[in-house]
Amino acid sequence: MSVTKRPAAPRPRAGRAAIPPPARGVWAESGHDSIVDTVRDAVASGRLPAGAKLIEADLAATFAVSRTRVRQALQRLSFVGLVTLEPNRGAFVASPSIEEAHAVHAARRLIECNIVRDATRHCTANDIRRLRAHCAAQAEAEARGEDVRLLRLLGEFHLLIAELGGNAVLADFMRQLIPRTALLQALYQHPRERGCGVADHLKLLDQMAKGDEAGAVATLRQHLVGNLARLSVRPAPTQMTDLASALRPPNAKSGSAPGAPAPPETAATPTARLRSRPR
Amino acid sequence: MSVTKRPAAPRPRAGRAAIPPPARGVWAESGHDSIVDTVRDAVASGRLPAGAKLIEADLAATFAVSRTRVRQALQRLSFVGLVTLEPNRGAFVASPSIEEAHAVHAARRLIECNIVRDATRHCTANDIRRLRAHCAAQAEAEARGEDVRLLRLLGEFHLLIAELGGNAVLADFMRQLIPRTALLQALYQHPRERGCGVADHLKLLDQMAKGDEAGAVATLRQHLVGNLARLSVRPAPTQMTDLASALRPPNAKSGSAPGAPAPPETAATPTARLRSRPR
DNA sequence: ATCGCCTAAATTGTGTACAAAGTGAGCACT
DNA sequence: AGTGCTCACTTTGTACACAATTTAGGCGAT
Missing domain, CATH: 1.20.120.530 (GntR ligand-binding domain-like)
Known part of the structure; x- marks a missing residue:
């Protein structure tokens, strides 16, 4: 068979036309290679407001990976306590008391x-x-x-x-x-x-x-x-944004690879709005 | 309704005749419901020797679930430090220095x-x-x-x-x-x-x-x-057993549900032998 | 005989399909 | 109007298939 080597184009990715692949790893290059790091930063910096629901499919689309990887990442984040996993309900940014x-x-x-x-x-x-x-x-x-x-x-x-x-x-x-x-x-x-x-x-x-x-x-x-x-009892107000822009750091490292000029990417995305947990 | 309905025979696992489905959730009833708990106990009690390789497929067969669940469990165990995950190589029982x-x-x-x-x-x-x-x-x-x-x-x-x-x-x-x-x-x-x-x-x-x-x-x-x-510098000797019996607690809680008399089950198993990590 | 490459098997990694559970809107009924 | 139900849709959970990687063994050349 001798296959195994390079089956030419491993690109079976045709899937549902909906939710256009917003960006491949565009800002994944920046140093942190994993979903965990990006989400962690977004949460830690407050761009992802506490209580926001993290829909697996949206994250998957944002990072251009399958839900499998996203779930892994969410599980890891829940270990650290940044994300709350509620069975059959989904993942939310933790909102600690x-x-x-x-x-x-x-x-x-x-x-x-x-x-x-x-x-x-x-x-x-x-x-x-x-x-x-x-x-x-x-x-x-x-x-x-x-x-x-x-x-x-x-x-x-x-x-x-x-x-x-x-x-x-x-x-x-x-x-x-x-x-x-x-x-x-x-x-x-x-x-x-x-x-x-x-x-x-x-x-x-x-x-x-x-x-x-x-x-x-x-x-x-x-x-x-x-x-x-310096913490006050009242939670700071959080403005809702859409997931993709919350996840995108304000401006990538610096270099801004000329090869990929970071187009207006997800501007066309149906902008999955962040809704905090109803509970 | 937890563990699904049992759509008759979810037993598509005909592939390799080796490793027959050793047991359905037999001892999963005993109180701990999850894979994590069972493996944790087996590791903590030394029935699973440090360094032993945990093959996903074997665990999946043992617990009668798919590898998906097993991987989740392994990830959780690795978070606690009981299991070491080596990329592309698999999961091993941790052998702390x-x-x-x-x-x-x-x-x-x-x-x-x-x-x-x-x-x-x-x-x-x-x-x-x-x-x-x-x-x-x-x-x-x-x-x-x-x-x-x-x-x-x-x-x-x-x-x-x-x-x-x-x-x-x-x-x-x-x-x-x-x-x-x-x-x-x-x-x-x-x-x-x-x-x-x-x-x-x-x-x-x-x-x-x-x-x-x-x-x-x-x-x-x-x-x-x-x-x-009381810890001595020399690691205690560990006897190798097969995965299934290492995972089965010596004798279930006590009651020993009469409905499931816990047959000699895996005695006939080809006994996927535990091999510690070569490294 | 030994070393290295090359092939075959075993095992892990990832994507996708489908099933189960949750969510919300619309409708009928009181 | 208010309450409860049903149905369609959304989202999560799990199994499975296939690709990629590692691992082990065999074969030939030196």
């Missing part, structure tokens, strides 16, 4: 303070240098007003420290907590005072560099309680 | 001690009563030598306390940590000294009842370090 906010922050205080103590012990000069560079990137993103990039970097920073802590399990928990924190900020914080203070990060690094465990922990704790305090 | 054991136990000390402090504050007399009853069940299972049931109860106990703590996020983390602890014990502990001491549990409850926060925390910490100390 204020109590949940407190729980998340309490967990973070407990875990991350421990991590920072350990990290302060273990970290090398090289580690500190890398973290400083990372902080610079944060500051730059902030200065330029690159919102989503900043958000991602801020989370990344905490994660890097978590990895320095040396406990893979705790680092994994942080991986779950960070996006949840972001969602909470998107929900309960005025858009103006978002973020988590690059200045604090620098102070933290200084103390870590000096080996000042107690100080570093204190700084972090303060940083975290500050974040929590 | 000793370092991982320390990480898991450190995380548990950190989190569970915090939980117990909170639980001691919040718990009502009623809560304590329920926990005492639960301890009695543990003791009974231990006395009767009902291994898997004991294992499940011991985990459940810690989880109940976690829920008393009042922080849903931390409770969720405990849900992830408990089965991992069990896997570690299955891997690194002599079968004789398994388990985690019902006596300790009782002592803990007494202190919680008295509102002795410090004492309760101390007891728990001691309990946990004791568990960790």
